[in-house]
Each structure stands twice: as structure tokens, then as C-alpha cells.
Amino acid sequence: MDELRFLIRKERKGEVSNYLHRLPNNAEIDVRGLYPEYVLPEDIQSVAFLVGGTGIAPAMQAADILAGQADIHILWSSRRREDCIGGYNDTKPASQRWSFWPRSTPVQNSSDAADLQGVEKGALVSMLERLKTNSVSEDEQRSRLSVDYFIDDEGSFANPEDVKRMLSSLSKGDQSGRKILIVSGPEGFVGHWAGSKQWSDGREVQGPLRGILSTLDLEGWEVVKL
Structure with a gap:
């Protein structure tokens, strides 16, 4: 392992996050761990990620580990556009781009990628593009x-x-894994999902499947809560 990268959002009232953001470059800190919460099995064929906010970090970690070896789809819900500046949707149809009602409405679809070439991408979006x-x-x-993006402030919600x-x-094609x-x-x-x-x-355990996912047909899928 050559590098450990931590993604830390600065919260207005966050004691630890503000302390870390005040540190100068190259400052030294003491850490404990790592404590693996979930180990990816070797025979993965497809991975679906339902992500909220900073939960994008483990999704990016999995995408890095499985790069080119498995099909991965991330639905990332963020409160603010600033969290994913320059991000565009890969799979959502253009016909659903805008909606007056607060439902699933993509911010930008893949056909708009050319329009975003001059837009500076945020750090996380740049990392996702490299992945x-x-x-x-x-x-x-x-x-x-x-990757598909959903922004609360823009009335865009995953459903x-x-x-x-x-x-x-993700269930199409070879399903041997x-x-x-x-x-x-x-x-x-x-908890919601x-x-x-x-x-x-x-110790913390997975617990029974509840929430919205418990109402869907998930035959063949293993659900993991992080």
C-alpha cells in the first residue's frame, strides 16, 4: 500500500473536521486503525452503491480495488452542488432532466458531457472521472x-x-459472480434505505433488511450496510 487518502468534509460545527482543516500542509497526526468494516469478496460480478454524502468514500475505494474487474454503478445523493461540481450523469435519460416536483431528476445527463468540458470539476468528481x-x-x-448524481438543493432525489x-x-450479461x-x-x-x-x-452488526429496499425484489443481490 503506497498511500492512504482520507476525504474529510469541513462541517461548520464539526470539532474534528475543523481542527484537521486548520492544520498546515505536511503536518503530522497520530491515527489508530485501520478497522475494516467490510471486505469485498473475490468473486464479485456487479456492485451497486446507494451513497449519501461522505458515504462516497467507500464507494470510491471499492471502485479503485475492482477497476475493470466488475461492473459498478453509484447513485450518489448530496445536499449541495458544491460537493460534486462538474459531475454529470452517465445513465439517466434527457427526458427526465428537469421536473417541478421533488422527484428523481438528474442534474445533467451523459449527452451534456461535452458541454461540461470547460467546467472545472471538484476534487471528488475529478477522482471519480479518473476511476x-x-x-x-x-x-x-x-x-x-x-455514476449518477442527485442534489437535494436542486430538487433531485434518488427513488x-x-x-x-x-x-x-447490472443484472444483464454474465451472472457467474x-x-x-x-x-x-x-x-x-x-436507515431510510x-x-x-x-x-x-x-459490536455493530448488519441487522435485518428494512427500509425502502425491503419492499423491492432483490433476488440474487446481497445487501451490505456501511
Whole structure:
């Protein structure tokens, strides 16, 4: 392992995040860990990520580890556009781009990628774009990583239909390996989609599947809460 990269959002009232952002470049800090929360199995064929906010970090880590080896689709929900400046959707149809009602409305679809060439991309979006490039398989002329963005401030929200569409797309083709659906984000986000994790014998465990995902047909998919 050559490098450890931490993605730390500066929260207005966050004691630790503000302390870290005040440190000068090359400052030294003491850390403890790492404590793996989930180890990716070796026989993965497809990975679906439901991501809220800073939950994008483990999704990016998985995309880096599995680059070109598995099909990965990320639905990333953010509160603010500043979290994903320059990001455009890879799979959403243009006909759903705008909507008056707060439903699933993509910010920009893949046909708008050319229009964004002059737009400066944020750090996370730039990293995701590099991961897409690294995820092109040798025998295919496409990236095996797709990302769609949803921005609360713009009235754009991921809904069950988006999840079903994502899972259907990832279920096409060779299905010899495992299919993993990972929910990553704040506790409220994870609970909303998959039900809260629970404590047992002094340690945190997955707990039963609840939330919105419990109402969907997830046959063949393993659900993991982070």
C-alpha cells in the first residue's frame, strides 16, 4: 500500500473536521486503525452503491480495488452542488432532466458531457472521472463504472425506480459472480434505505433488511450496510 487518502468534509460545527482543516500542509497526526468494516469478496460480478454524502468514500475505494474487474454503478445523493461540481450523469435519460416536483431528476445527463468540458470539476468528481478511465476493461470499449448524481438543493432525489433501473442494468450479461448492493452514508440515510444496523454482544452488526429496499425484489443481490 503506497498511500492512504482520507476525504474529510469541513462541517461548520464539526470539532474534528475543523481542527484537521486548520492544520498546515505536511503536518503530522497520530491515527489508530485501520478497522475494516467490510471486505469485498473475490468473486464479485456487479456492485451497486446507494451513497449519501461522505458515504462516497467507500464507494470510491471499492471502485479503485475492482477497476475493470466488475461492473459498478453509484447513485450518489448530496445536499449541495458544491460537493460534486462538474459531475454529470452517465445513465439517466434527457427526458427526465428537469421536473417541478421533488422527484428523481438528474442534474445533467451523459449527452451534456461535452458541454461540461470547460467546467472545472471538484476534487471528488475529478477522482471519480479518473476511476472511470481506469475501469475500462481490456476487451470492452467502455468503462465498467457509472455514476449518477442527485442534489437535494436542486430538487433531485434518488427513488426506488432509480434503484430498480440500476439493478436491472447490472443484472444483464454474465451472472457467474456475486452481486452486492452496498448502502453507504449517514445513519439516517442507511436507515431510510435499508434499516438501521444493530448492536449485538458489544459490536455493530448488519441487522435485518428494512427500509425502502425491503419492499423491492432483490433476488440474487446481497445487501451490505456501511
